[in-house]
Structures are given as structure tokens and as C-alpha cells.
Amino acid sequence: MSKKLYFCNTCRCNISKIEDLLFVEESKRGFCSEKCIIEFFKPYMVSFENEEIQVRESLDIEPGEVDLHLFQDKKLFEEVLYNAQEVRVEKNDLYEEFYTHIHPIHDGMYYILVCSYYEGEPAFVFFKTITKNMDLLKFYQKGNLLISDEGIKASSEEEEDDEKLLKDISLPAEVIEQVDLKKSEYLADLLNRRSESDIPFEQYGLYDDYITLTLDEPDDEFHTEDDAGDKIYTFIKTFQKRGEDFYYVVVCLNVKIPNSEDRALLPVISFPSTDDELYKFYAIGQKKNTRVTN
Numbered sequence: 001m002s003k004k005l006y007f008c009n010t011c012r013c014n015i016s017k018i019e020d021l022l023f024v025e026e027s028k029r030g031f032c033s034e035k036c037i038i039e040f041f042k043p044y045m046v047s048f049e050n051e052e053i054q055v056r057e058s059l060d061i062e063p064g065e066v067d068l069h070l071f072q073d074k075k076l077f078e079e080v081l082y083n084a085q086e087v088r089v090e091k092n093d094l095y096e097e098f099y100t101h102i103h104p105i106h107d108g109m110y111y112i113l114v115c116s117y118y119e120g121e122p123a124f125v126f127f128k129t130i131t132k133n134m135d136l137l138k139f140y141q142k143g144n145l146l147i148s149d150e151g152i153k154a155s156s157e158e159e160e161d162d163e164k165l166l167k168d169i170s171l172p173a174e175v176i177e178q179v180d181l182k183k184s185e186y187l188a189d190l191l192n193r194r195s196e197s198d199i200p201f202e203q204y205g206l207y208d209d210y211i212t213l214t215l216d217e218p219d220d221e222f223h224t225e226d227d228a229g230d231k232i233y234t235f236i237k238t239f240q241k242r243g244e245d246f247y248y249v250v251v252c253l254n255v256k257i258p259n260s261e262d263r264a265l266l267p268v269i270s271f272p273s274t275d276d277e278l279y280k281f282y283a284i285g286q287k288k289n290t291r292v293t294n
């Protein structure tokens, strides 16, 4: 008996070869046809539409706010799908991912769409809307920020609070000195190990937004002690930028604040990489099960 059994998730028809299954997410849900994909995701689409109606009502936005003909503009749609200025991702408790693309168009209007991704590319669009209303825009600016080309104005207040928090922490001079020393040591070592084909050092600054994203929700977290006996916590997360996978690594020093019971986690180095060897070098120590705790 063959256990290589594949069925369409909607109509349950048998599909003999896995190559014939259609996927629109990273999950194992496969389909026999476009029609079955749409039928399966219909309840999702209806939910997103109902949500929009409710939010528009609560914000008192007039129904004819934007010209519906804009949705027929295929070029515009593709621009938002493949070149959005802001891309966010939200995961539910089943680890299903919903990506939100936000793109300014003209006359103060924003095109917003929610879609799934498969193999690093937008795959199935659940929902789209266009609005001039900044509160409606704000409603959709949820989830982890993956791409932000120019930083769209109505960013959430939470992010501003985070920044304030970082500035408020003042550290004793001896700790700052210790971290600075560590930084130059670790950076020299990283530059030594970096492969020529990896993301260039000069471009690291373009990836600074990924520090917070990695620390907030890492895929992996490792605790170890370095040669100097210092506690090192390493956080790693995989991202996609324009369809290409890369790791973001943040190495932190877990340091005791003198004359206090407190410890602080201070970033020593952080960098993007596409090099599996480099990943292996930094993914060492006691692995914390981050997926469960989050």
C-alpha cells in the first residue's frame, strides 16, 4: 500500500503527484485548483471585509471615500504587491501568517492589502482597501515591521515608547567600557569570519530595524559563556526581503549592573547574513525554546 496520499484541502479529491498540488502558504495545505483555493479561503476573505466595514463605521468614514476604479488598475496592484513601502506580518496561534502591505498612492491615499506568502513571495490576497483616513491606516499598521522604505507617518505609538525606554537607561561608566571593549572584539571576529559573498559590511546599517524585531520575537535564542567568562545571549531570526531569505543575528552581553541586583542585556553586535556557516558559528550554547514561551 502506498502511503503517498495527497488530497485537496477543499474538495478532498485525490492528487497522485505532489507536484500537482497548489500551495499558497508555508503550511502543508495543498489544493487541486484555483477554484478550491478561493473556496477554502472564502471565510477569511469575508471576515476581513466585515472587519473593514465595522472599523469604517466606527470611524465615521463616508462610504464613497475613494474611487473604486483604482482596484482595476493592475499595474498599481502589482506595485503594492511586490514593491510596497511598508510590509508587516502577524502570526496567529496556529502560526498562520498574514502579511499586510501598505503603499502610498496619490492625493494622500494609501493602498492596503492583506495576503499570504509562499516561498518568500506574496501568494494569495485575502483583502484590499484604499483609504485617506489615517486612523483606518493605523488600524492596519499592526504586526512586525518587515519593510519600511521611508517610514509611513502614522506609525504606532508603542514604537515611540520603546525608543524612549532605551534612551532612559543610564549605565555606569565601567559597564559602558566593558561593552565597548566587547563590541570591538566581536566585530573584529565577525569581519574575519564574514564570507565575501555575504551581505557587505557597509550595508549593515540598512538592516538596523531588524534588531528590535529579532529581540522581540526571535526564532532562536542561545545562552552561552564566552572565553572571557561573560554571559552571552544570542538571538536569531529569519526574514525575507524582496523574496530573499536572510538571518538577523543579535549578540548580547548579559551584564550585572554594579551595586544593584539588576542585570541588563546589552547588544554587542548585530548583523544580517545569508551565510549558513556564519549562522552555525553564532547558533551555539543552550538553546531556549522561544516558540513556546512566545
Ligand SMILES: [Zn+2]
Residues within 6 Å of the ligand: 008, 009, 010, 011, 012, 013, 031, 032, 033, 036
Ligand atoms: Zn479541490
